[in-house]
Amino acid sequence: MNNFFLNKTKEFSKDLKNEIINYRRHFHKYPELSFNEFETSKFICKELDILKIPYRNKIAKTGIVAVLQGKSKSKKISKKIIAIRSDMDALPIKEENNISYKSKNEGIMHACGHDVHMACLLGVARILKKLENYFSRKIYLIFQPAEEILPGGAKLLLEENIFTEEPEIVIAQHISPFIEVGNIALRKGLYMASCDEIYIKILSEGGHAAMPEKTIDTVLISCHIVIALQQIISRNKPANLPAVLSFGKIETGGAQNIIPKEVKIEGTLRTMDEEWRKKTKEKIKKIVNLMAESMGAKSEVKILDGYPVLKNDENISKKAEKLGKKFLGANKVKNLEISMASEDFSYFSQKYPSLFFRIGTKNKEEKNIKKQHTSTFDIDENALEVGSGIMSYLALSL
Numbered sequence: 001m002n003n004f005f006l007n008k009t010k011e012f013s014k015d016l017k018n019e020i021i022n023y024r025r026h027f028h029k030y031p032e033l034s035f036n037e038f039e040t041s042k043f044i045c046k047e048l049d050i051l052k053i054p055y056r057n058k059i060a061k062t063g064i065v066a067v068l069q070g071k072s073k074s075k076k077i078s079k080k081i082i083a084i085r086s087d088m089d090a091l092p093i094k095e096e097n098n099i100s101y102k103s104k105n106e107g108i109m110h111a112c113g114h115d116v117h118m119a120c121l122l123g124v125a126r127i128l129k130k131l132e133n134y135f136s137r138k139i140y141l142i143f144q145p146a147e148e149i150l151p152g153g154a155k156l157l158l159e160e161n162i163f164t165e166e167p168e169i170v171i172a173q174h175i176s177p178f179i180e181v182g183n184i185a186l187r188k189g190l191y192m193a194s195c196d197e198i199y200i201k202i203l204s205e206g207g208h209a210a211m212p213e214k215t216i217d218t219v220l221i222s223c224h225i226v227i228a229l230q231q232i233i234s235r236n237k238p239a240n241l242p243a244v245l246s247f248g249k250i251e252t253g254g255a256q257n258i259i260p261k262e263v264k265i266e267g268t269l270r271t272m273d274e275e276w277r278k279k280t281k282e283k284i285k286k287i288v289n290l291m292a293e294s295m296g297a298k299s300e301v302k303i304l305d306g307y308p309v310l311k312n313d314e315n316i317s318k319k320a321e322k323l324g325k326k327f328l329g330a331n332k333v334k335n336l337e338i339s340m341a342s343e344d345f346s347y348f349s350q351k352y353p354s355l356f357f358r359i360g361t362k363n364k365e366e367k368n369i370k371k372q373h374t375s376t377f378d379i380d381e382n383a384l385e386v387g388s389g390i391m392s393y394l395a396l397s398l
């Protein structure tokens, strides 16, 4: 049966290539920001209606969960329950590409490839629909809003009991402009970091910079605190644990002769261990509050919980690697390095055995990499045939 699915998913993704490219161009032309994917959502529902695939929509505002139930009665065929997730949102970037499908929504652009993920998932819907008499699995197709902003659509979606029967495997793909088209890449086990946003305020009465003894110097205290917090990374972190603590913004509002009343410090904490993450957030609060107090200032620390650690299931990853090689060719499945970026698919991976892999969108001939989150980002559209084909094959064979 595996070779039947291998051949059919290859054949159908090739046949549907142009239509899947058109889906992507439509999404690209009409991008919408996080939690505002209303037209995007309507378009997807319309396509699911045409395919006669049942779905629930308006989940976490604009999310859709469609269900494909295989119709094969054969007892030999696996009845596994699989879910495939695509994100839906675009970014607040003004597109600078000169292409026929350039964004029509001023200042908004699909610059992270979520248009590609949605188009591929609609491609999967079409491929699996053609094959529904040959499998008996239940396959959920999840279109998820707002991957780009906290609290993330994945968290809200999962709070809404989207599954009538819990999935045994959840998979998702994300484009990579660093990997050549025709390849995928994956990592077994820990892959992406957790991410928390840190907001600190150091407060005093402020005063004249010529008379620091008459006030409390919020700037100097802030400098001490930023440096002291780095001891968490150098002294409290196990050497084998990846973690980053960066402060990218210090805003004082003072002047050469004014000690300000308030200093704002903003940063990010990223790591790969949920226990250590929890302890570290407490430690940051303690260090800031006690240091500020010891030097006479007041302090406020707010830490916004971002996305958790993303861990790929070892067994699913191994199996997907084998299947990927069969589908694409022996040297077309690459290994991924650990990444300190974060992704809200991690909420799925915390709850279900999961796999999040990368699909190459880099054009072989082009010298310049068109990086994500930039105004000139674009992809080699051959990736759409690969993305819908491999996803369909994995959904039927994992």
Ligand SMILES: [Zn+2]
Pocket (backbone or CB within 6 Å): 112, 113, 114, 147, 174
């Ligand atoms: Zn993305």
